[in-house]
Amino acid sequence: MSPVKLEQMFKPTSVAVIGATDEPGDPGNTILKNLLGGKFLGPVLPVNPDVDSVMGMPSYSAIDTLPLTPDLAILCSPPETIPYYIEELGKRGTQHAVIMSRGYFRFNRDKLEVQKKALLSVARKFNVRVLGPNCLGYINPSVGINASLASRDALPGKVAFVTQSDSLFTTVLDWAASKNIGFSHFISLGDRYDIHFEDVLNYLNNDFSTRAILLYIETIENARQFLSAVRALARNKPVLVIKAGRSEAGAAAAAAHSGMLLGSDDVYDTAFRRAGMLRVFDIDTLFDTVETIALARPLKGERLAIITNGGGPGFLATDMLLEGGGRLADISDTTCQALDDELGNAWSYWNPLILKSDADGEMYAATIRQLLLDSEVDALLIMHVPTTGTDSAAIAEHVIKACKKTKKLVLTSWMGIDDAEEARKRFTGAGFPSFFTPDKAVRAFLNLVQYRRNQEMLVEAPASLPDDYHPDTFMVRNIIVEALEDKRQMLTEQEARAILTAYGIPIVETRTTTTADEAADAAEAIGFPVALKVISPDIYRKSLAGGVALDLETRDQVQAAVHTVTNRVRQNQPDARISGYSIQRMSRRARARELAVETATDPVFGPIIRFGQGGSLASITHDRQTALPPLNMSLANELISRTKIVTLLRGNRDIPAANLDAVRSTLVKISQLIIDIPEIFELEIDPLFADEEGVVALDANIRVAWSTSSGTDQLAIRPYPKELEECVQLRNGAKVDLRPIRPEDEPDHWDFLEHMSPEDKRFRFFGNVATLPRSEMIKLTQIDYDREMAFIAKGEAPDGSYKTLGVARAMIQPDNSSAEFAVAVRSDLKRLGLGRLLMEKIIRYLQLRKTRQITGAALSDNKNMIELARNLGFDVTKDLDDDVHHFEMTMEEEA
Structure with missing residues (x-):
């Protein structure tokens, strides 16, 4: 949602307390005492139909009897009354509510869903945003409001603390008071029926009184929205996090307590790292570190x-x-x-x-x-x-x-x-x-x-497709659709091998046979020694089922191995169907390191990639690290660097270094495969041999299932949207490429700004700008495609080089309600229609994502921009106070 819309939630000028009472210990009594006992200067309005006064103040019997429309309502009445009061507040015009009522279900999932549905249906009907239930409220010292059930107030400061735990709310508040630590906000989210972490983070990103953010997290719901909000915030302010559930038992308890899906702690850790957050593991370290970041x-x-x-x-x-x-x-x-x-x-x-x-x-x-x-x-x-x-x-x-x-x-x-x-x-x-x-x-x-x-x-925003990489996606999709239509989850070895080959991942030569004689013939054709593996749609790990024989040196050994592995499999997995045998040449790469790459689908963050030690040592070293796709070569390198086996990959005086570019490239290709083919929900290459010559896969297992969403939609971080690229023609006949901006466009973007006149820079940045600091250039070129978009025009510059010629940018509100645009063109390329092409591109994109409104502004002497906006259908108005014209376009909703 728009962060502006939470201003009244956390900075209200008037508050109604529904269920206010004189009964000690009741939430309606505690909250009223905290509001009246603090520095809040606005009116506090008790609402209770059963009494005439509360704490010496007149009590109002209903919402429509209040003397004014409150910015915020705090509800302490029984849960069954909450939907009614939300509706009455919505009709009155109040759009923010905190639910502190007792009796909301947390552990009975059926009753919880009924309560949640009833509350949200009416809240959304009347556009009321709800904090809670089962929360302790919040404290905002900057406006003197203690809208919480805590027994003490928070000291003023520059740090915001946002917690999913009520008990930690009071614990940290007491701890911080003993150390004289202050806060800009102290917020308890409770059960997050409506307002989630990402909503509060979007708000705090725009709050000038907040310099750093501390989070306590048990679980999150929408990984993509959460990571998008955190990545935007972490560019501007330090974000530190404590995550409960590091152990399996602790994670299960945290998930049960919050009623959310259980995600893997190592995946959470990876997501925090990728989002630019810092994870710490105790309260003391949390505050020590944020103080250090603030001072150092x-x-x-x-x-x-x-x-x-x-x-x-x-x-x-x-x-x-x-x-x-x-x-x-x-x-x-x-x-x-x-x-x-x-x-x-x-x-x-x-x-x-x-x-x-x-x-x-x-x-x-x-x-x-x-x-x-x-x-x-x-x-x-x-x-x-x-x-x-x-x-x-x-x-x-x-x-x-x-x-x-x-x-x-x-x-x-x-x-x-x-x-x-x-x-x-x-x-x-x-x-x-x-x-x-x-x-x-x-x-x-x-x-x-x-x-x-x-x-x-x-600041890594990886492309979804390497420029020089063109896998045979069509062929792979056909293989998987055929398997699914045959009602098979497990792909055959031949199918898995074909998929790796289609995506440019080397795999050892393999032949498929059905009898002992065919197996011996294949072995002679390939050349000894060979490995023999059973083929079965029912066996995922062939070695565990006894379905593998290695180092077979003769025809007789191959024929005997067919009978041996068949008997072992029938003993270990009697119901497994055996459809044949694969023959592979034994890979004699004495200096190769055995690696493993696997993909899985996390219930919270979607597709993930794990990498580390493979082969027989994997169960001993437990050397696997996790990454979130999409990957580029830099992110793949970071994943490799976190493993123990990276030391062996780098080589020593006796063994040359492995070809790390080949390892990185394999990880990027696997990342692209699971983006292109969302039906692949599990993939494993083990072992993947790596030496100075490159990589080669010895074995691969792939599981598939029908998918209702695209691979891009499943990702927690949106990749570069290559599908938005197009080629257009200027008035002079020259062709230019219009595409989303990428991090590697930074050098050309400096050159682009150098070719803008001082006047054009003033028009673009609303002031005289000599040069931009690199931190600003990073923000311009390394964007989050979920919440902003920049289309650049690449083409032939006057000096004949291929350069950035223009850019159109849209900053989109998190709730997609509106977007603010800006456009600029090289000063030596005016009047070729490039500005219009860029603006039309950004408008089409915003229409596609169903953004409801587009806004912009231009200095009044920027006549060309004002005329272009009018021609494109914007309503243009003049600001009487500032020398600025404002543009606005409301998008038409599809019938």
């Missing part, structure tokens, strides 16, 4: 230098850094020489840099100055152990002065109680995160490293 300089690299006057804490910090996947900086020879000149022999000559125990402030400052000049160092952790005769606060002042102008990340850990307290306060005041213990500091650094990596993943 952005982390530009991952190489940490540690400075301390105590060896033990330095060594422990180093161990924790390396065990957590961090990197210790290699101090350059130049820096070592400079430190020698400054410190003599009073330091340890390696990282961590151990200074003498009574090191003073000047020694710390000298060391810091040299390390900050070292290009091999990205960040500093500066530690101090209390020592008799040293002044911790004075040393801290020297550190602050030495670090004041640096752009590198600086963390501090001043150990001790009373002696170090003043130093920690000074660091925090100067904008340098300070920690009581080294392990907390290192943990915060590792979280920043992971946050940085997640932010890098966030």
Whole structure:
């Protein structure tokens, strides 16, 4: 939904409390006390048909007797009365309600669905948005409102906390008060009948009082909407999350408690990472990390230098850094020489840099100055152990002065109680995160490293089809439709092999036979040694059923193996049908690593890809990592880098590195396969051999089922929409390609802006713009196709090169109610009709996605844009206060 529409929910000017009462402990009493006892200045209107007054205030008997239409209604009456009150509020014009009534079912699914349907049907009829039920409400200190059942108020601050748990609502509120931590919002979502995480996140993205967002999640419902909202938010503000259900038992309990589908925790973890969020695992770390992100300089690299006057804490910090996947900086020879000149022999000559125990402030400052000049160092952790005769606060002042102008990340850990307290306060005041213990500091650094990596993943918007890749999708679809029409879920080995070949994935030569003699003939034709595998529509893992024989060297061995595997299968799976035998040449790639690629369908996030160790070692190493499609080469590389087997893939002095491009390409091709063919709900290649020559699949299993949605619709993240590409012709006869923008268009987009005149830039950006920061260019070229669209025109520029010639952009409200457009064309390519073509393209697209309204604006001296808007059918109006014309077009709904 539009974030603007939640403004009145969380920033109301008047509130009605339905079910208000004088009875202590009743929600209607508690909420009224919290509203009246806080700093909320608007009118609070009790509604209770059974009493004349509540807490000394007049009580209104019905909604239509209220003296004004409240922005917000808080409902504390019995559940069976809620639909009636929602209808009355909707008729009166109130569009926001919080349900705090007791008695809403959570564990009885049948009764829950009845209650939910009754409530939502009337709420949607009258456009009333509902928070809850089974929630504790919310607190917004910025407007002084405590619309919650909590026993205390929240302190004002810049952090929003959004929770699915009532108990955590009160726990974190108490915890934060004890540590003097404030909030911009404190929101309990409850059972999320109507308002979900994504609705609140869209609102918070536009809330200027919120600098960071903390989430407690048990389950989510619409993965695509959630990830779209988080990805948009995480570009602007840090988002940290605690997710319940890391263990299987905990996940099942969380799902049962929330009444939602149970998704895999590793898939949630992958989704959080892909969305640019940072996952932490306890409340203490949550607030430590958000404070660090808020205070610290952005982390530009991952190489940490540690400075301390105590060896033990330095060594422990180093161990924790390396065990957590961090990197210790290699101090350059130049820096070592400079430190020698400054410190003599009073330091340890390696990282961590151990200074003498009574090191003073000047020694710390000298060391810091040299390390900050070292290009091999990205960040500093500066530690101090209390020592008799040293002044911790004075040393801290020297550190602050030495670090004041640096752009590198600086963390501090001043150990001790009373002696170090003043130093920690000074660091925090100067904008340098300070920690009581080294392990907390290192943990915060590792979280920043992971946050940085997640932010890098966030700006990956992979194409759904590599430009030079053209698989035979038609043939694959025919294979699968034929199998499904035969009522088979499991594809045959021949079919699976044909599908991999169609998508360019190498697979070993295989021949299919039905008798022992045919098998022996095939083996002789292929060449010994061979592997023999039983073919059965009822067996998914042939080796577990005893249906595999390896290293067969002669014709007689092959014939004997046919009888052996047949007997083993009949013993292990008596009902399995055996339709034949496949013969494969044994792949003699002595230096090949055995990998595995598998796909599955998560109940929450849809299609997923897992990658890691394959073959016989897979059950021992448990080395599988998860990714969300679509993948590009960069995202495939990130997936590979998280596995243990990546070390073997990179090779060593005895074994050359595997062809990682071939491994990455295979993952991208598998990603494309499950996008193109949504009927594939399970696929496994195990083993996939990889060496310096490339990759080859030895075996593949594929399960299929009819699908009612496209592969793109099933994905949690929408891929590049290649289907929107087209070629058009300009007035001068030149042809240009119109297509959605892609991340790799960034270099051409800089060139495009360079070829816009200062006046055209002023028209586009409503002000004088010399150049854009790269962060803004990333936002322009790396977009979320679910909530914005940019079409670029690519064609021949005046210098003969193939360049970006123009762009039309639409920023779409999350509820698809409206979109705001902007269009720009190279200044040396005016009057060729390109601007009109781009605008017509964006209008057609918005009509296709059923956006209800298109809006735009232009400076009044931008006559060409104003005339184009009129010609395209926009209503054009002049703003009397600003020198701006506004455009509006309401889309016609299909009959």
